[in-house]
Amino acid sequence: MSVVLKVGGASIGGTADVVRELRTLGHAVCVVHGAGPQISQEMERRGLEVRFVDGRRVTTPEVLEVVRDSFAEINAAVCAAIGADALPLYGDEIGLEAEQVPELGLVGQPVPSRPAEIVAALERGRVPVVTPLASGPLNVNADEAATALAVGLGAQRILFLTDVPGVFHEGRLLHSIPAAEAEALVGNGSFAGGIVPKLLAASRAARSGLRAEIGATAVVA
Numbered sequence: 001m002s003v004v005l006k007v008g009g010a011s012i013g014g015t016a017d018v019v020r021e022l023r024t025l026g027h028a029v030c031v032v033h034g035a036g037p038q039i040s041q042e043m044e045r046r047g048l049e050v051r052f053v054d055g056r057r058v059t060t061p062e063v064l065e066v067v068r069d070s071f072a073e074i075n076a077a078v079c080a081a082i083g084a085d086a087l088p089l090y091g092d093e094i095g096l097e098a099e100q101v102p103e104l105g106l107v108g109q110p111v112p113s114r115p116a117e118i119v120a121a122l123e124r125g126r127v128p129v130v131t132p133l134a135s136g137p138l139n140v141n142a143d144e145a146a147t148a149l150a151v152g153l154g155a156q157r158i159l160f161l162t163d164v165p166g167v168f169h170e171g172r173l174l175h176s177i178p179a180a181e182a183e184a185l186v187g188n189g190s191f192a193g194g195i196v197p198k199l200l201a202a203s204r205a206a207r208s209g210l211r212a213e214i215g216a217t218a219v220v221a
Contacts, residue, residue, distance in 0.1 A: 002028040002122060002155040006146035006201075008194070009035040009074055011163040016081040018161055019127055027157075028122045031086075031129045032149060033078050034142030035070040036194070042066050055197035059105040059139040067139050071131040078129050087126045089117055091133040096145065098134030108138030110145045112152035119153070143201035150210055157211040160198050166215035167195065176218040179203035 003022050007015050012033065022029050039057070040050045043066050051058040059067065071090075079086035094115040098108025110132075121128040132145035143160065150158040167174045167182075169190065182199045185191055191199060195214075202219035205212040212219045 001026065001157070002030065002153060003157045003159060004146050004150035004153070004155045005029055005031045006143060006158065006160045007031060007033045007078065008142070008160075008162055009033070009037050009039070009070075011161050012074060012078055012081070014161065015078055016083070018159070019082050022159075023127075028125075029127050030118060030122060030149065030153065030155070031078060031082070031127060032132055032142055032146040033071075033074050033129065034132065035067070035074040036142075038070040038074060039063075039067055042070060053104060055143075055194065055200075056101070056104055056107055056141050057139060059107050061106065064106050064137065064139055068133065068137070071133065075129055075131055082127055082129065085125065085127050087121045087128050089115075089121070089128050089130045091131050091140070091145065092135050092137035094118065094130075096130070096132070096134045096140070096149070098136070098138050098140050098145075098148075100136065100138055106136065106138055108134040108136060108140045110134060110140050110148035112148050114152040114154075118149070122153075141197050141201075143197040147201040147205045147208075150205055151208045155210060158202070158205045158213070160202060160212075160214040162198070162215050164215065166217035167199065174217045176220055179206045179219055179221050182219055
């Protein structure tokens, strides 16, 4: 059974423990990571405007340079935490696919793909650690990239590791939420910020037959 583990830039600390636990249970694990806080911090340092539209970062060539540098930094940190079995892979170099969203600049909407390097790494018992850049290169939201990759690989499960316990709605932690309800709540503005792309990505994964979890919250079809 293969699992895609999506790790946010703010939550890489527990990655190695989760990977170890999943592998102990017999799962092959592929990690997709973001670097949102690090990118925004470096953009501000360089005097670049930080702007998001529906959870996607508006990406100019100058921003893409920051994105690439930040991804490289986080990828190295995640690989170091996991240990010798980790294999760093850069999405735009291994053929992650996406369709450009021109109004956002160098941003891609990912489509399911099955890069040979990831398949080979999993077959060898390695843990591929993937940056969410697509061919182009295009900057891809890491939550969306993880779902597209999980579908393309035929994974059974996708787990979004965050810096909060799970999805909160009206002050309480949800143990599960139907995909249709999650999409409706996003649509009416009940959720905002970084949880939006996670909920939508998890909903797509659930509708594609995957077991999808955001922390302790299961998103179900």
